Amino acid sequence: MLDPRSLRVMLEESQKELQEKNADVMYRLSRIEERIKGEEHRFGVLLREYAAAQNTTTLEPIFRQAKEDTERLLTELMEERDKLTAQLQYANIDDAFIDDL
Secondary structure (H helix, E strand, O other): OOOHHHHHHHHHHHHHHHHHHOHHHHHHHHHHHHHHHHHHHHHHHHHHHHHHHOOOOOOHHHHHHHHHHHHHHHHHHHHHHHHHHHHHHOOOOOHHHHHOO
């Protein structure tokens, strides 16, 4: 078996390479999280406006469409977030794993 110190160095180097390789995915994931927060806020505002506009025949279709578009976008963003999170889950070497050596 390899010397634990050598194994640790190899794992640390691999960890660094994986982090560099996954930097773009991590950045994309953080941008998606920010976008989800913004869209969730927008969705809340649209829901209130949609509820208030239900008795107004001219505004109700506009708010309904905006609400549906926002719901669809939120669903797409959450699916992409889940996909990227799953991709990263198996593409990293955890610090705790290295520390155990």
